[in-house]
Amino acid sequence: MAEPTTTAATQVEPADRPAPKKGLRGALLRYRVAAYVVGVGLVVLTFVGVPLQVWGHNDSVAEVVGIAHGYLYMVYVVLVFDLARRARWSLKRTAGVVLAGTVPLLGFFVERWVSHRTDVQQ
Numbered sequence: 001m002a003e004p005t006t007t008a009a010t011q012v013e014p015a016d017r018p019a020p021k022k023g024l025r026g027a028l029l030r031y032r033v034a035a036y037v038v039g040v041g042l043v044v045l046t047f048v049g050v051p052l053q054v055w056g057h058n059d060s061v062a063e064v065v066g067i068a069h070g071y072l073y074m075v076y077v078v079l080v081f082d083l084a085r086r087a088r089w090s091l092k093r094t095a096g097v098v099l100a101g102t103v104p105l106l107g108f109f110v111e112r113w114v115s116h117r118t119d120v121q122q
Contacts, residue, residue, distance in 0.1 A: 027083040028118050032111055034076040039107035041069040046104045076101050087118055 049062035077098055084094040100110035 022086070024083075024086045024118065027079070027086045028115065031076075031079045031083045032115060034072070034079045035101070035107050035111035035114075038069065038072050038076045038101050039105070039111070041065055041072055042101070042104050042107065045069050073101055083114075083118075 045062060045065045049065050052058045052060075053062040080094060080097050080101075083089075084097070089097075097110055097114060100107045
């Protein structure tokens with residue numbers, strides 16, 4: 001019976017791999033955290049705060065979460081522009097990602113898509 005042969009694994013040399021863009025990984029991480037925080041805030045505001053405000057006549061959740069979401073959304077927009085600049089996105093793609101933070105649940109899907117596309121790009 002013949003012995004199984006093994007071959008040495010070929011490793012990609014650093015010179016063969018394109019250099020990652022400066023700061024892209026950090027910008028992506030900051031964007032992902034902001035996308036999740038803004039997405040959760042928007043879901044809570046939309047599906048808890050607004051119904052409580054309209055049907056329960058209780059403004060407290062919508063008031064607190066709404067203000068927090070507004071400020072966090074501004075941070076999200078800045079982080080999207082930072083990531084777009086580093087990844088060299090088009091204006092159309094940048095605007096789409098920014099607007100995804102205004103639609104409940106869409107931000108989670110767009111975040112996943114952006115993360116996957118940016119990881120492939122590196």
